[in-house]
Amino acid sequence: MIGRTVGRYRIDKQLAVGGMGEVYLATDMTLVRQVALKLLPATLSRDSQARARLLSEARAASKLNHPNILTIYAEEEIEGQDFIVMEYVVGQTLKEAIASDRLDTNRVIEIALQVTEGLQAAHRADIVHRDIKPANIIITPEGRAKIMDFGLATSRGGADAAQATAFTGTIAYASPEQIQGRDLDFRTDLWSLGVILYEMLAGRRPFYEEHEAATAYAIVHDVPAPLEEFRSDISVEMRRIVGKCLAKQPVERYQSAADLIADLKRAQKSLEYTTREGTGRLEERRPSIAVLPFANLSADEEQEYFCEGMAEEIITALAQVRGLRVAARASAFAFKKRNEDAREIGRKLSVETLLEGSVRKSGRRLRIAAQLINVADGYHLWSERYDREMEDVFAIQDEIAKSIVRALRVILSEDEQRAIARVPTALVEAYDYYLRGRQFLHQGRRKSFHFARQMFTRAIEIDSGYALAYAGIANCCSLLVHWYGDSADANVNQADRASQKALELAPGEAEVRAARGLALWLMKHNDEAQQEFETAIRLDPEHFEARYFYARACFQQGRFPEAVRLFEEACQVRENYEARFLAAQTYAALGRDADAQAAYQRAFQVVEKHIGLNPDDARAATMGAVSLCRLGEREKGLEWAARALAIDAEDAGVRYNVACLYALEGQTERAVACLEEAIKGGFANMEWLEKDPDLDSLRGDPRFQALLPKA
8 A cells, every 4th residue: 555645635644554454654645644544454355344434434533623622634545445534633542651650640631631521521522432442542642642543433313323332442442331242431440440540550550350251240240459559559549440340330420421421530630749757658638527416406405416417417427538638537526525626636637727607406496507617727618507497407417528628629519419418218206316327326335336236227117218227227236246245136137128228219329339248248149249348339439438348357267468558548537546546457467567667656646646635545555555465564554554454444445455465475365265255245256356467365264265166
């Protein structure tokens, strides 16, 4: 072909060759410009299906005029030769760019944004590309990304949509629904882009097998290796974005290119990093807020649960906004009824803003006041008062959350707007009981779990479709078994039934998925539990409990590398003394002594801060005691242990942790006696006891062996 003239085009050189087309650099002698010609190879020149595909590509791409899509000038047929005349772009394919160098995160986001914006234009024209891969993206010397090759594109719902289910293209970038021959829509392109994002960050594809059949199986069934295994500078936000793109079910993926663009822009903005003191870890800079418990101005003191529930619901709504850093409920609620200056509270909670509020409830009338305070100077950024009926409570929460977001100048994606506006039940009486249940659940004691279950049960008697109330029942039953061994069979069965019902009602709720995961874990259905925890994390990357209990499950199975990763991720979501301590303990179980020492140091700092706000937390005191012992401060550790026993000597978990301290100190008699008391008091987690590195000094003692479950 080189040197030939086809119509007004002189072919100068070959640019690329593939099974379905050959691309040449040519000169348009009429307009005196360089163009690219795509021709069918000689072997397909008489193939009607190949010619139809070439025409389809020309027609699809010619509808689009976007800077991130290669421009199609014309489709012509001269002397029986079909070809497309295209824009000629100097540059390299993204495939070549990935192979030649490691891309930094900022460049990855820039490329992903441009490709997504190109896809958004295609999707708005009702075109699904179906073959997004690095070889079909060209990068110009100026850094612009352009999508090429619409040869497999289809119009959603068009005449060619029926053929779209038959798989063609490159297996490695195909979505699960492409491989399974299911109906396709725009979300299949977003999956392929997720594969590219993963490859740009990790330097390898997420599903990489030697044979195509094995790759196809992995795409449908397997979970890719965590990105942090390949590089340490990938933020939680970027990991979340990639994970959401690669959700197996389209309903769990981004629902539009617009939502993905919003998240990528937020990730781009948050690439100003600050190093968290004492850890060397990178944390994204985001506006931060603590929602303090609302003051009860009602005549009835029992309305405290409603005031706490209002604040907690706003915390939950704001936690859905990935552009915000929200202080944990436990930390913020430690300031309940403490008359401290806003600036001092902000300093202790490490936040820039505080939300304070009050509730006056009389019959069905509500008066709610809220104010957003700038910690730096104590001035109000926003305030409002709401005089409404009880039925308007969800609208009030929605308005407060959105007002905070506006005041802090955070951009909401469509997903986040929907999450904030979510109404869990249409019956406010059911919601009232649900809030009572949440208050008891947070107290974290055996009796409070029983009371919480009663309140959640009352909520579903009023609204039998209240998914979160079923999840609450499941969590109460699971935690009674996990922490206290209460009526194990009956509670596990109830947790199973309630979590299944919650899942039927609201499969897209992270809280429901996490509750189901916890129940399945206690039932020893570990693979299913893993799937539910991972789904919860995809649905809500800020969901602490899903990561925390998933990590505990991995620890009990002896999967220590996964456990330590999940504990660390949980701490990035919420600075939590238990997760910090258990991360340190897992490093010790792995024999990573240097990491363990650094982690115990960090754990003690977090425990000490928590104890300062919650001086009656015996469990935290025991973890501080063990951390001190691990750090070589024996006497101080024993003092903290005595302090924990003085606060709550009856708690089985407290007894267990003190036994660990004695074991570390070589006090075998006291350790075994304390373990026996813990087990008598309800400690039932024998799998944990078998794996706990703090008890290693006792393993040869026959009295310790007698405590272990018989094989």
